[in-house]
Amino acid sequence: MTLNRNLNRRFVERDRQWHPAAYTPGYKTSVPRSPSQALVSLQTPSVSELTGPEFSRLRMGPHDNDLLLNFRDADSPGLPVGERVIMFGRVVDQFGKPVPQTLVEMWQANAGGHYRHKKDSYLAPLDPNFGGVGRCLTDDDGWYHFRTIKPGPYPWPNGINTWRPAHIHVSVMGPAISTRLITQMYFEGDPLIPICPIVQTLKDEEAVGTMIGRLDMARSRPMDALAYRFDLVVRGELQTYFENQ
Amino acid sequence: MQQPNLTPTANLMLRETASQTAGPYVHIGLALAVAGLPERDEEIWNELAKDNAEGERIEVAGRVIDGNGDLVRDALLEAWQADANGDYQTAFDLKAPFNSFGRTATTAEGNSEWRFVTVKPGAIARPDGRTMAPHINLTIFARGVNLHLQTRLYFDDEHKANAGCPVLGAIESPARRQTLIARREEGGEGGLPRYRLDIVLQGEGETVFFDF
Ligand SMILES: [Fe+3]
Numbered sequence: 001m002t003l004n005r006n007l008n009r010r011f012v013e014r015d016r017q018w019h020p021a022a023y024t025p026g027y028k029t030s031v032p033r034s035p036s037q038a039l040v041s042l043q044t045p046s047v048s049e050l051t052g053p054e055f056s057r058l059r060m061g062p063h064d065n066d067l068l069l070n071f072r073d074a075d076s077p078g079l080p081v082g083e084r085v086i087m088f089g090r091v092v093d094q095f096g097k098p099v100p101q102t103l104v105e106m107w108q109a110n111a112g113g114h115y116r117h118k119k120d121s122y123l124a125p126l127d128p129n130f131g132g133v134g135r136c137l138t139d140d141d142g143w144y145h146f147r148t149i150k151p152g153p154y155p156w157p158n159g160i161n162t163w164r165p166a167h168i169h170v171s172v173m174g175p176a177i178s179t180r181l182i183t184q185m186y187f188e189g190d191p192l193i194p195i196c197p198i199v200q201t202l203k204d205e206e207a208v209g210t211m212i213g214r215l216d217m218a219r220s221r222p223m224d225a226l227a228y229r230f231d232l233v234v235r236g237e238l239q240t241y242f243e244n245q
Numbered sequence: 246m247q248q249p250n251l252t253p254t255a256n257l258m259l260r261e262t263a264s265q266t267a268g269p270y271v272h273i274g275l276a277l278a279v280a281g282l283p284e285r286d287e288e289i290w291n292e293l294a295k296d297n298a299e300g301e302r303i304e305v306a307g308r309v310i311d312g313n314g315d316l317v318r319d320a321l322l323e324a325w326q327a328d329a330n331g332d333y334q335t336a337f338d339l340k341a342p343f344n345s346f347g348r349t350a351t352t353a354e355g356n357s358e359w360r361f362v363t364v365k366p367g368a369i370a371r372p373d374g375r376t377m378a379p380h381i382n383l384t385i386f387a388r389g390v391n392l393h394l395q396t397r398l399y400f401d402d403e404h405k406a407n408a409g410c411p412v413l414g415a416i417e418s419p420a421r422r423q424t425l426i427a428r429r430e431e432g433g434e435g436g437l438p439r440y441r442l443d444i445v446l447q448g449e450g451e452t453v454f455f456d457f
Binding site: 014016022024059060171208 | 285371388394397448453454
């Protein structure tokens with residue numbers, strides 16, 4: 001029974017000045033979807049907040065982390081169009097401690113900027129060989145990787161002429177629901193990053209830096225794929241005096 | 246702008262990766278059938294309890310409503326709850342009769358309701374001797390939501406337990422506590438009792454959201 005350990009577990013407080021505010025009028029949809037009341041702070045988080053699901057028994061398919069192959073079938077046996085990319089990194093907590101066996105999920109548009117989603121009507125075509133979803137568990141040292149294509153930028157109805165930078169949506173669970181996080185990875189050097197209203201929901205340039213995938217030539221595969229490194233940092237678990245119990 | 250340095254320096258702590266909205270196409274990644282994608286062998290979805298799960302099998306359902314009173318049709322929700330005995334089952338396993346974790350989404354068409362099939366959770370004793378009333382933790386992701394929202398669902402037929410719950414008690418306004426209480430009604434799908442709770446993101450009847 002892990003109840004005692006879990007109940008004495010604490011996480012570093014989430015800095016809500018660092019994360020985007022709920023109400024960010026430059027990103028118009030946030031205006032009616034942002035709470036106007038203050039959050040109620042739980043001074044004593046309980047087992048309900050300090051535990052979370054663990055997914056090592058979730059049966060993954062052989063290509064769940066390989067978007068070049070995981071939408072392949074008899075009708076579309078080819079490879080997707082686009083720049084072949086390895087996206088990899090490490091999930092660590094705020095103390096630099098690796099987070100092993102945690103679920104990392106990602107989804108993205110195809111090389112033309114079109115999502116395989118029934119609500120996406122952008123005129124760039126769908127790619128018959130590309131689905132756009134991946135998932136994996138981190139290894140014992142917190143590493144994850146995906147093989148995919150670089151998504152295209154796409155226009156969206158916010159301003160008259162607003163474009164999303166190329167991005168991959170990334171979801172990570174971490175050790176508890178307290179560490180749950182969804183973010184987006186952007187590609188180093190993309191000129192659309194600083195003018196994106198969703199990126200601009202962040203006030204701090206350094207916070208934007210935590211969402212940038214960096215080109216890593218050493219990890220690239222010659223004549224095959226470029227590699228982008230994207231480390232994920234989740235809330236740190238504070239060590240308490242009950243930890244050896 | 247710099248890559249998070251994996252060796253903690255300065256104040257001995259790294260900064261958390263910043264949050265971004267899950268966007269309108271969150272379903273591609275976390276709710277494949279809703280996006281219209283073929284599902285993989287095992288998906289995390291909204292049936293937390295199978296027929297043979299211990300406890301009272303129930304349905305919980307509701308809508309998500311924005312500050313204009315409009316339905317939020319692209320929300321994704323995650324549930325985290327104890328089993329009927331008040332224990333969390335942390336090892337997610339689709340072969341198990343009960344899982345503490347599940348996902349659901351509001352629908353693009355029709356009444357836009359999210360829905361879970363689960364069992365009514367047990368009460369949970371805290372080390373300080375106080376008991377939390379049966380509840381389900383809910384996390385809400387959506388386009389326009391920059392950092393996910395965290396709330397709890399309680400049950401209207403647990404009057405006494407709710408009155409003693411330290412978390413409900415932490416909400417100063419008694420009227421606002423009511424925004425977390427799901428109402429029981431008969432006639433859920435398959436004859437299950439259904440508890441209904443609408444989540445209001447903003448304005449009149451705004452749901453209480455927690456920071457923890
Ligand atoms: Fe997107």
